[in-house]
Amino acid sequence: MTSHKLQRIRNFSIIAHIDHGKSTLADRLLERTGTVSARDMTSQVLDTMDLERERGITIKAQAVRMPYQAEDGRDYELNLIDTPGHVDFAYEVSRALAACEGALLVVDASQGIEAQTLANVYKALELGLEIVPVVNKIDLVQAEPEAVAQEIESVIGIAADQCLMVSARTGMGVAEVLEAVVKRLPAPSGDPQAPLRALIFDCKYDAYRGVVVYVRVVDGAIRAGTQIRMMAGQGNFAVDEVGIFRPGMVPVDSLDAGEVGYLIASIRNVRDSKVGDTITDHLRPATEALPGYRQASPMVWSGLFPIQSDSYQDLKEALERLQLNDAALTFEPETSAALGFGFRCGFLGLLHMEIVQERLEREFGLTLITTAPSVAYRVKFKDGQLAEIDNPDQLPDPGQMEWIEEPRVKVEVMTPKEYLGGLMELCQERRGEFVHLEYQAGERALLTYDLPLGEIIHDFYDQLKSRSRGYASMDYQLTGYRQEQLVKLDVLVAGAKVDALSSIVHRHQASNQGRRLVQRLKEVIPRQLFEVAIQAAVGGKIISRETVPALRKDVLAKCYGGDITRKRKLLEKQREGKQRMKRIGSVEIPQEAFMAVLTLDR
Amino acid sequence: MIADQTQGAPRSLYVHIPFCARRCSYCDFAISLGGGAIQDRYVAALDQELEGLGPLGHLELDTVFLGGGTPSLLRADLLEQVVEVIRTRFRLSSSAEVTIEVNPEGLTEDLARTWRQLGINRVSLGVQSLDPAGLRFLGRAHDAVAAETAMDLVAAAGFENLSCDLIYAIPGQDSASFARGLLQVLTHPVQHVSCYELTVEPGTPLARRVQRKLAPAPAVDAFLEQREIAGELLGSAGLGIYEVSNYAKPGFASRHNLAYWTQLPYLAVGCGSHGFLSAASAALLGLEPKGDMLRYWHLRDAATYIREVMAGGLGWRGHEWLGPAEVEMERVACGLRLAAGVILRGDGQLTRAKELSELGLLTLEGQLVRPTKRGFALLDRVTLELCAA
Numbered sequence A: 001m002t003s004h005k006l007q008r009i010r011n012f013s014i015i016a017h018i019d020h021g022k023s024t025l026a027d028r029l030l031e032r033t034g035t036v037s038a039r040d041m042t043s044q045v046l047d048t049m050d051l052e053r054e055r056g057i058t059i060k061a062q063a064v065r066m067p068y069q070a071e072d073g074r075d076y077e078l079n080l081i082d083t084p085g086h087v088d089f090a091y092e093v094s095r096a097l098a099a100c101e102g103a104l105l106v107v108d109a110s111q112g113i114e115a116q117t118l119a120n121v122y123k124a125l126e127l128g129l130e131i132v133p134v135v136n137k138i139d140l141v142q143a144e145p146e147a148v149a150q151e152i153e154s155v156i157g158i159a160a161d162q163c164l165m166v167s168a169r170t171g172m173g174v175a176e177v178l179e180a181v182v183k184r185l186p187a188p189s190g191d192p193q194a195p196l197r198a199l200i201f202d203c204k205y206d207a208y209r210g211v212v213v214y215v216r217v218v219d220g221a222i223r224a225g226t227q228i229r230m231m232a233g234q235g236n237f238a239v240d241e242v243g244i245f246r247p248g249m250v251p252v253d254s255l256d257a258g259e260v261g262y263l264i265a266s267i268r269n270v271r272d273s274k275v276g277d278t279i280t281d282h283l284r285p286a287t288e289a290l291p292g293y294r295q296a297s298p299m300v301w302s303g304l305f306p307i308q309s310d311s312y313q314d315l316k317e318a319l320e321r322l323q324l325n326d327a328a329l330t331f332e333p334e335t336s337a338a339l340g341f342g343f344r345c346g347f348l349g350l351l352h353m354e355i356v357q358e359r360l361e362r363e364f365g366l367t368l369i370t371t372a373p374s375v376a377y378r379v380k381f382k383d384g385q386l387a388e389i390d391n392p393d394q395l396p397d398p399g400q401m402e403w404i405e406e407p408r409v410k411v412e413v414m415t416p417k418e419y420l421g422g423l424m425e426l427c428q429e430r431r432g433e434f435v436h437l438e439y440q441a442g443e444r445a446l447l448t449y450d451l452p453l454g455e456i457i458h459d460f461y462d463q464l465k466s467r468s469r470g471y472a473s474m475d476y477q478l479t480g481y482r483q484e485q486l487v488k489l490d491v492l493v494a495g496a497k498v499d500a501l502s503s504i505v506h507r508h509q510a511s512n513q514g515r516r517l518v519q520r521l522k523e524v525i526p527r528q529l530f531e532v533a534i535q536a537a538v539g540g541k542i543i544s545r546e547t548v549p550a551l552r553k554d555v556l557a558k559c560y561g562g563d564i565t566r567k568r569k570l571l572e573k574q575r576e577g578k579q580r581m582k583r584i585g586s587v588e589i590p591q592e593a594f595m596a597v598l599t600l601d602r
Numbered sequence B: 001m002i003a004d005q006t007q008g009a010p011r012s013l014y015v016h017i018p019f020c021a022r023r024c025s026y027c028d029f030a031i032s033l034g035g036g037a038i039q040d041r042y043v044a045a046l047d048q049e050l051e052g053l054g055p056l057g058h059l060e061l062d063t064v065f066l067g068g069g070t071p072s073l074l075r076a077d078l079l080e081q082v083v084e085v086i087r088t089r090f091r092l093s094s095s096a097e098v099t100i101e102v103n104p105e106g107l108t109e110d111l112a113r114t115w116r117q118l119g120i121n122r123v124s125l126g127v128q129s130l131d132p133a134g135l136r137f138l139g140r141a142h143d144a145v146a147a148e149t150a151m152d153l154v155a156a157a158g159f160e161n162l163s164c165d166l167i168y169a170i171p172g173q174d175s176a177s178f179a180r181g182l183l184q185v186l187t188h189p190v191q192h193v194s195c196y197e198l199t200v201e202p203g204t205p206l207a208r209r210v211q212r213k214l215a216p217a218p219a220v221d222a223f224l225e226q227r228e229i230a231g232e233l234l235g236s237a238g239l240g241i242y243e244v245s246n247y248a249k250p251g252f253a254s255r256h257n258l259a260y261w262t263q264l265p266y267l268a269v270g271c272g273s274h275g276f277l278s279a280a281s282a283a284l285l286g287l288e289p290k291g292d293m294l295r296y297w298h299l300r301d302a303a304t305y306i307r308e309v310m311a312g313g314l315g316w317r318g319h320e321w322l323g324p325a326e327v328e329m330e331r332v333a334c335g336l337r338l339a340a341g342v343i344l345r346g347d348g349q350l351t352r353a354k355e356l357s358e359l360g361l362l363t364l365e366g367q368l369v370r371p372t373k374r375g376f377a378l379l380d381r382v383t384l385e386l387c388a389a
Helices: A002-007 A022-032 A050-055 A087-098 A115-126 A145-156 A174-184 A309-324 A350-364 A417-429 A460-467 A507-524 A564-579 B037-052 B054-058 B076-089 B109-118 B132-138 B144-156 B175-185 B205-211 B220-236 B255-261 B279-284 B302-310 B324-335 B347-358 B373-377 B379-387
Strands: A009-016 A062-069 A075-082 A102-108 A130-136 A197-206 A210-219 A221-223 A227-230 A236-245 A249-252 A254-256 A260-265 A278-281 A300-306 A330-336 A340-347 A368-370 A377-381 A386-389 A401-416 A433-440 A444-452 A473-483 A486-493 A503-506 A532-538 A541-548 A582-584 A587-589 B012-017 B060-068 B091-102 B122-128 B162-168 B192-197 B240-243 B246-248 B267-269 B274-278 B293-298 B316-322 B362-365 B368-371
Touching: A002 A009, A009 A022, A009 A087, A009 A115, A009 A174, A022 A062, A022 A075, A022 A102, A022 A174, A062 A174, A062 A197, A062 A236, A062 A260, A075 A174, A087 A115, A087 A197, A102 A115, A102 A145, A102 A174, A115 A130, A115 A145, A115 A401, A115 A473, A130 A145, A130 A174, A145 A433, A210 A221, A210 A254, A221 A236, A236 A254, A254 A260, A300 A309, A300 A330, A300 A350, A309 A340, A309 A350, A340 A350, A350 A368, A401 A417, A417 A433, A417 A444, A417 A460, A444 A473, A460 A473, A486 A507, A503 A507, A507 A532, A507 A541, A564 B274, A564 B293, A564 B324, A564 B379, B012 B076, B012 B255, B037 B054, B037 B076, B037 B267, B037 B302, B054 B279, B060 B076, B060 B255, B076 B109, B091 B255, B109 B144, B122 B132, B122 B144, B144 B162, B144 B175, B162 B175, B162 B220, B175 B220, B192 B220, B220 B240, B220 B246, B220 B373, B240 B255, B255 B324, B267 B293, B274 B279, B279 B293, B316 B324, B324 B379, B347 B362, B347 B379, B368 B373, B368 B379, B373 B379
Parallel strands: A009 A075, A009 A102, A102 A130, B012 B060, B012 B267, B060 B091, B091 B122, B122 B162, B162 B192
Antiparallel strands: A062 A075, A197 A210, A197 A278, A210 A260, A221 A254, A227 A236, A227 A278, A236 A249, A236 A260, A300 A340, A300 A368, A330 A340, A377 A386, A377 A401, A401 A444, A401 A473, A433 A444, A486 A503, A486 A532, A532 A541, A582 A587, B192 B246, B240 B246, B267 B274, B274 B293, B293 B316, B362 B368
8 A cells, every 4th residue: 555655645845935926826726726715715824823924924834735636537645845934944944845855946937036045945956856946926017937947947957948837826827836746746755664754844832732743754654652752852752643734733543654744742842842853663763863953053142121020920931932832942041230130042043033022022912122133152261161152241351261253154145246246345344255156047146255143143134135126135054163353342321331232343343333333322212301421332441422412392381271181191102102111220221222233324 | 289179070161162263373273264153053052062061060160261262253242142151050159260262353442341241350362472473474363563452452441360372482483582572562461471382283284384394393492492581581570480381470370271280170161172070070961980080072173063062962072081090190290280389199209209300300399399490391201200100
C-alpha cells in the first residue's frame, strides 16, 4: 500500500515576496480543490492572526491538506505548507521548505523577483526542491509576464516557457497550477518500514489542547499511543492524537511516511518541540536525525517596560503566554534606573520585536516603553573574562575592557540598477564594506556588502526602501564578529543620566551621532513647565547639548459658557496622553524618545 | 470655601437668545441669523420649554443670564415677553443679578431704559476691541465709536453694573494698541471686564482662514504681553482678577458665571445652551439617576430646537451623568480658574501642588491652591498636572 500511497502525495510550499499574491493564490487553490467552500472563504484563509491579515504577512507557518483529482483521473493528496515571509523568520522558512519536495515560486508580473524571494529560492534549491515558477497578476495593466519569465530564466535557470501564467485574483491559470503540482513536483521518498523520523516545521500553543506540533513524516509512521522522543531536545511524550489540516484540525488514525499533519502529545511548552528537531519512536529510535536543525537564536535585544510599574507582573505573564507560541522570543528581568522593572527581550529581528510589542499592547492591554534595539557585543575584560553584552547600559568602562567585538552580517540587496548609487552610499554610511556587485537580467543588480549588524537593525530597511522608491529588497545572514572601537553614548536629561537612552556607537561616529540624537530628542520631548537640558556624553564627557525651552503658555482663557463637559473631556483625553509618557525625575518623556536613536536623519 | 451646594436646587438660569446680525469670524456659538417670524416662534418655544420643566420652573433664582447670540437684537416686545415669562414662572430673589448680553450695534438709550424697567440690572457689552483693524479681523458689526457710545448710553439709562467683553492677542494688533484701547474703555463707567484671548475654534471662518494661511494665528508673545497689560491696567483701575479671564471692581464679580466655576447647579433653556443639575433635580424631570450630577445640552440649531420643544420635548441634544470622580475632577478644574483658588483633597494632588508651587505656578496655603500670574498663563497644564496626580 505504502509506496503506492507515497506516489499520490505532493508536499509543496509557496515562495513569494510580500504582496506578490501568495495568500490569494493559496485561497484559490483551497477553493478549487473544494477544501474550503466558497461560503466559508474569508480572504487569506491561512493568515489567521489579525496582525497577519493587517500587515499582509505570514508570521506562523500553516499547513493544509487538499484532496485533488487530477486530469489523469487519480486522487492526490496535496499538502501546502505556507511559510513566513520575512527576513526575520529565515530559519523557520528553511525548515518549512525542508518538509517539502517542491515549491511554487510566485512572482508579480509587474515587479519581478525580489532579493528576499531569491534567497528563499536558493534555500529551496539547496534542499533539493523542484521549483515551479508562477508569474502572477498577469491581468494587471502594467504586467510584463514575458520579461519576468525571462528574468526567472536568467536568474534561476528555469526555462522561461516553464513559467505558469496566472492571475490568482481572477482565477486564470489556477487549474494549470494544480496540474503542475502533480506532474512536475516529485512524490516524497521515504521508507514506511524504517524507524520513525518526522521533521518538526512549526508548533503552536493551543489553550485547550496544549502544544500542537506540525510535522512532516519522513520515515515510518506516527499514531495515537506512539511514544515519541525529540532527538535534539529532551523528553519522551505519548502521542494523544494525530491529524491533518483541512484547514481545521481533523484527527486521523496515522500519519505515514510522506505525509504532513499535526500531533498532540502531553507537551506543555513550545520549547520542548523545537522547529527543525526530529521526532522518532522512543521504542524503536532512528539512529540519525534529519539534517539542518539549529537553535533559533535572537539577533536583537531591547528592554520592555510597563509604563505603570504595577503592571510588571501582567507583563511577565503576557510574555510567558506569548512564549508558549513563540520559541524564538527570550526574556529575562531587567532593571533600569529610569524605567524601573521590566524585561530584556531577545528577538529574531525588528519585525519580530514590533509584532511582540504590538501583541502585548493589543492582546494584553499593556502600555509599554520599548527601548531602542541593540545587538549582542562580545567583550573581553582586562582580567581575561569574556561576556556578551546586549544592553548598552551594561557596557563596561573602556578602562576595564581588553577589546570589544561587534557582530557582522553579509547583506544581499537586490535592486534595479538605477538605485545602486544611493544604496551603496547607504551601506558606506553604515560602515559597510563592499563585497560584490553582480548585474542580472532585467536591469537588476545584486549588491553584497559586509556590515555591522548593529547598523542594519535600525532604520536600514526603511532607508533601503526609501532610497530605491520601494524597489530594492534585502536578505542578511550573520557572518561573525570583529573588534571595533566602540563606545557607549549616554544621554542626560535635566542633568541625570537616563540609562534606557544609552547606545553603543563607533568612536568616530560618536560626536555626530550624539549631536543628532540630542536634536531629535529635543523634537520629541514636549515642552515642560521648566527648561530641560538634553545632553549626550561619552565616558562622562559632554559632547553635545540642546535645550527644550520651558512652556510659556498653555491655557485657553476663553469663555466656555456653561459647557464644562467639553473642558472635562479634553482634560480626560490629555490625562490619557500623559499616562502614556514616562516620568523620569521630573521630566515626562514620551515613548518615541526611547526610539529616537532609530529615526535619526543621517 | 464652597460648601457642598451642588445637591441643592438650581438658583441660576441661562436663557440663550441665538439671534445675530452676522456671524463673527471667531464665533462657534449657536446662533441664528434669522429675524422676523422665527423670533416669535423661538420665544414661544422658550416658554414651552420652561413649562416642561415642571417644578424646576418655579424656583427662586439668584441669577438670570440672557446670553447669545445677541439678545439685544430680539424684538423689544419679544424680549419683554421673555423676561415676563421668567418673572411670572420663577421668583427672583431680592438681590438677583439679571444680565443681558448686548452688542453696540443698534443700541439706544431708550432701549436700555426698557431693559432697566424690565428688571435687568447688569449689561454685558460686546466691545471686543476699539482698534478698527482688530474689529475688522474679528468680523464685528460695529465700530469703535459705536462701542464707546454704547458704554455711555448704558450708564445714562441708569445701569450701575456694566461689563465689557474684550478680546486680546488679535493678530495684527500690537500690544501698545491693545493697551490704548483698554485705557479708553476704562474712561467709561465700567465695573467688570471679561478679557478673553482670541481662540481659533475649529469650524469657524477664522479657523478656515488660519488654515489657509490667509490670517496669522494668534502669537504667544502677544498673548503674554497683553495679558500682563490687562492685569496691570485693570488692576490700577480697581478691577482685580477673580477668574482667569475676568476682572471686576469689588462686589461686581459675575455671580452667574461664578456659579459655573463653583459647581453650583444651573438651569439652561434655549438652543445650544448647557445646564447642570443635581440628581434630585433631574429626578423632577423624570430622569432616573445614574450618577451624582447631570449635565445636559440643547440642540444647536434654532429651528430644530423649536420643532422639538413644540412637539413636547425639552429640546435637549444630549446629557451625561457625572459620578464622584467626574464631579471631583470638574471641581478642581473649574476651581483653578478662580483667583480665590480651590481646596485640594488628594495627597497625590497636594504633593504635585507643592512641586508646582516651587516652580512659581501656584501658591499653596494648607490645602488651598491659587494660581499665580504665570500659573494662569499655564493654567491648562497646571490643571492637567493636578488632575492626573
